[in-house]
Amino acid sequence: MxxxxxxxxxxxxxxxxxxxxxxxxxxxxxxxxxxxxxxxxxxxxxxxxxxxxxxxxxxxxxxxxxxxxxxxxxxxxxxxxxxxxxxxxxxxxxxxxxxxxxxxxxxxxxxxxxxxxxxxxxxxxxxxxxxxxxxxxxxxxxxxxxxxxxxxxxxxxxxxxxxxxxxxxxxxxxxxxxxxxxxxxxxxxxxxxxxxxxxxxxxxxxxxxxxxHKVQTSDDDLQYLTLRMKQHSDNFVQEISNIPGVQNVSLLQGKEYLISYKVIENSAPLDITFLTLCYKNNWAYSQLVKGKTLENQLF
Structure with a gap:
């Protein structure tokens, strides 16, 4: 091209x-x-x-x-x-x-x-x-x-x-x-x-x-989800960390979290699993982003 x-x-x-x-x-x-x-x-x-x-x-x-x-x-x-x-x-x-x-x-x-x-x-x-x-x-x-x-x-x-x-x-x-x-x-x-x-x-x-000079949603074999929650929950990080494939859950700022994970074959996509946990635990979230936000990639 x-x-x-x-x-x-x-x-x-x-x-x-x-x-x-x-x-x-x-x-x-x-x-x-x-x-x-x-x-x-x-x-x-x-x-x-x-x-x-x-x-x-x-x-x-x-x-x-x-x-x-x-x-x-x-x-x-x-x-x-x-x-x-x-x-x-x-x-x-x-x-x-x-x-x-x-x-x-x-x-x-x-x-x-x-x-x-x-x-x-x-x-x-x-x-x-x-x-x-x-x-x-x-x-x-x-x-x-x-x-x-x-x-x-x-x-x-x-x-x-x-x-x-x-x-x-x-x-x-x-x-x-x-x-x-x-x-x-x-x-x-x-x-x-x-x-x-x-x-x-x-x-x-x-x-x-x-x-x-490239927007990335993954890094080598790791994928990312960025979550902005409406409130903190005592068991949030532990529950997410227990999902198969999840490597790390880190608090970025306020109520915003970055999840790094590996895709496991024949498993449900992580965003679907997360939404299921939200319903089960009555967690309220305000934003779910596939990958890192641009702000977090650059800064």
Whole structure:
């Protein structure tokens, strides 16, 4: 499968400060990919290099097999910075038509394309309005519509749901999920639960180094379940530990537990056994996750 993004031994410094150190990763067509890390880890610098906004010192970077920002890439790759907004002085239709024409659409085609992308983000009825007439969440969707113009293969979204209320954040996640069959998204976000819902691959940056890049539900021959209980029970750990195959039950924080176990042939799946014990012992739980949560994998 051909690479959408391929980065080899990438290094970037600003003066004497090295911001990215020997970064290596590959993104192929498929489910959204997450880019996470603390503030100052190098995420914005990496995004800027992928977009061709800034040069790098050494290594190699290719987008769709081409050098970033070249003409061959532009109509197949788009990026939306965190604070990107449409111009408040002009109606959404005028702006999207203008951007479509910059991509090579004719005047007639640009009208069709503007309608198409607004329909994809649920704003078909907001075609003629100006951005400030929309709610914050709707303005965010309008910005995402711009990134969808020309049907790119690859889109980078930086903090796509930052500052949105839960409903509008859910709307954005649904847009990404619905379009992921045709478009590969690279998502930056501090909301790990959001990324956990959307992404199978994670690029974790810390101090300019890539630390982890795969979401794992197992480790060698061990499998994991993460449980969040509603209350503690005196016999909980002992009962779970007695299940055949269970290797360890550890308290993570609060009422959250991590169970490591080995699959035993011809035995019921551990999650089914756990639910049976919940019913038998009248245990109340609030969440059951297959594998480790993304937060626990990274930190």
């Amino acid at each position: 051909s690479s959408l993004i391929k980065v080899d031994n990438l290094n970037k410094s600003f003066g004497s400060k090295q911001v990215l150190k020997d970064i290596n990763f590959e993104v192929v067509k498929g489910e959204p990919v997450a880019l996470v890390g603390p503030n100052g880890a190098g995420k914005t610098t990496l995004f800027s290099i992928l977009c061709g906004y800034i040069p790098y010192n050494s290594g190699s970077v290719s987008i769709l097999g081409e050098t970033p920002s070249t003409a061959a890439v532009k109509n197949h790759f788009s990026a939306l910075p965190q604070d990107a907004q449409l111009d408040p002085k002009y109606s959404i239709d005028k702006q999207l038509q203008f951007y479509a024409q910059l991509q090579g659409f004719t005047s007639k085609q640009s009208i069709i394309e503007a309608h198409r992308v607004l329909s994809l983000v649920g704003l078909a009825d907001s075609y003629k309005v100006k951005p400030l007439e929309l709610s914050h969440g709707m303005r965010k969707r309008a910005s995402i519509a711009q990134s969808l113009m020309g049907s790119p293969q690859l889109i980078i979204l930086d903090e796509a749901t930052a500052g949105l209320d839960p409903k509008h954040a859910k709307d954005i996640r649904e847009i990404i999920s619905n379009l992921s069959g045709d478009i590969t998204f690279v998502l930056s976000s501090h909301d790990l639960s959001e990324l956990e819902r959307l992404c199978d691959q994670v690029l974790y940056l810390e101090n300019g180094k890539l630390q982890k």
